[in-house]
Amino acid sequence: AQKVTQAQTEISVVEKEDVTLDCVYETxxxxxxxxxxxxxxxGELVFLIRRNSFDEQNEISGRYSWNFQKSTSSFNFTxxxxxxxxxxxxxxxxxxxxxxxxxxxxxxxxxxxx
Amino acid sequence: xxxxxxxxATLVQPVGSPLSLECTVEGTSNPNLYWYRQAAGRGxxxxxxxxxxxxISSEVPQNLSASRPQxxxxxxxxxxxxxxxxxxxxxxxxxxxxxxxxxxFGNGTRLTVT
Numbered sequence: 664a665q666k667v668t669q670a671q672t673e674i675s676v677v678e679k680e681d682v683t684l685d686c687v688y689e690t691x692x693x694x695x696x697x698x699x700x701x702x703x704x705x706g707e708l709v710f711l712i713r714r715n716s717f718d719e720q721n722e723i724s725g726r727y728s729w730n731f732q733k734s735t736s737s738f739n740f741t742x743x744x745x746x747x748x749x750x751x752x753x754x755x756x757x758x759x760x761x762x763x764x765x766x767x768x769x770x771x772x773x774x775x776x777x
Numbered sequence: 778x779x780x781x782x783x784x785x786a787t788l789v790q791p792v793g794s795p796l797s798l799e800c801t802v803e804g805t806s807n808p809n810l811y812w813y814r815q816a817a818g819r820g821x822x823x824x825x826x827x828x829x830x831x832x833i834s835s836e837v838p839q840n841l842s843a844s845r846p847q848x849x850x851x852x853x854x855x856x857x858x859x860x861x862x863x864x865x866x867x868x869x870x871x872x873x874x875x876x877x878x879x880x881x882f883g884n885g886t887r888l889t890v891t
Contacts, residue, residue, distance in 0.1 A: 667820075696877040708821075708867065708882040715877070754820065763809055763871045764836070765880060767820040 665690045665757050669768035676745050677776050683741045684771045686755030692716075694760035697731065697738045702752040702770070714738065745775045779804035783868045783883030790890055796841075796855040798886050800868030803849065808870040810851040811880060812843055815865040827851060863890045 666689040676682045688697065699711040712722070712729055719731050726746075730739045742749050752772050756765040783800045790796060802808050812824040823836045825843035833843050840859060844852045851868055865887050869880040 698879065700882075706865065706885040706887075708869075708880075710879040710881065713877065713879055758877055760877065763811075763877055763880065764823055764826060765821075767822075769820040 665692070665695075665759065665766040667755050667757050667766050667768035669755055669771050671771050672769070673772040673774065675774045675776060678747060679744050681741060681743050682745050682749075682773055682775075683739055684753050684755070684773070686738045686740065686768060688736050688738065688755070688757045690757060690759065692759040696758050696760070698756040698758075698765065699729070699738075699740050700754045700756060700767075702754065704751070708754070711740075742773070745773075747775050747777050749773060750775045779870070779881065781868060781870055781881060781883040783886060785886060786884065787887045788889070790858050790888065792860055792890055793857045796853070796858050796862070796888070798853040798866055798868075798888075800851045800853075800883055801849055802851075802870045805849070805870070805872060807848060808872060810845060811869040811871070812851065812853050813867045813869065813882075815867065815885075817864070821867065825853070858890045860890050863888055 668687045695716045697714045700708045701711055702708050714731050721730050726743045728741045752770040754770045755768045758765045780803045810827045813821040814824055815821050825835055827833050827845045830845055841855050865885050867885045868883040871878045871880045
C-alpha cells in the first residue's frame with residue numbers, strides 16, 4: 664500500500680518569510696511518482712510538480728523549490744519569500760508506475776500574513 | 778486547450794435523496810477520469826476511476842456509483858444519500874501520453890447532506 668504523510672497541519676508565516684512543507688512517503692514500488700498540488704480557497708487543485716523515483720535532482724522554479732531524498736523517503740517543498748497569494752492547502756501525492764491513482768497526504772494549510 | 782467542467786458547484790440534499798454530479802472534459806479524447814472526495818480535515822480519497830466508456834473501477838465500497846456514458850463524461854450518483862456522504866467532490870482527468878501524467882482537477886462540488 665502507498666502512504667503519504669504530511670505532519671504539519673497549519674503553518675502561518677509572515678509575508679516574505681520562507682516556508683518548507685514536509686512530505687514523507689511509503690511505497691513498495693521500485694518505480695513511482697511524486698507530486699505536489701496546490702488548493703487555493705476557490706477549491707480546485709492545481710498541479711505544481713511531478714518527480715519520478717529515478718530523478719533525485721532537486722529543482723527550483725521561481726519561488727518554489729523541491730528537495731527529493733530517496734534515502735529518507737522525503738519530498739519536501741519550499742516557498743521562498745512567501746506572498747499572500749501563496750495562502751492555500753498544499754498536497755503531496757504518490758502513485759506507482761503506470762498507475763495514476765494518486766495517494767494524497769492530508770495537506771498543509773499555509774497562511775501567509777501580510 | 779483542455780478544460781474540465783464540473784457541476785453543480787454547491788448542493789444541499791436531504792438524507793435519503795438521490796444524487797447526480799456531472800463532469801465533462803473538453804479538448805482531449807480518451808482521457809482517464811477520476812472522482813475524488815475530500816472530507817473536512819482530510820486528504821483526498823479516490824472513489825472511482827475510468828479508463829474508457831463503461832469501464833469503472835471502484836476504490837472504496839460505499840453507496841455511491843459512477844458511470845461513463847460518453848468518452849468525456851463522468852457521472853457520480855447515489856440512490857440514497859447518507860450524512861457521511863457530505864464532502865467536497867472533485868472530478869479529474871489525465872492524459873495517456875507517458876507514464877503517470879498529472880491529474881487535472883475541476884472546481885469541485887461541495888455537497889452537504891442534511
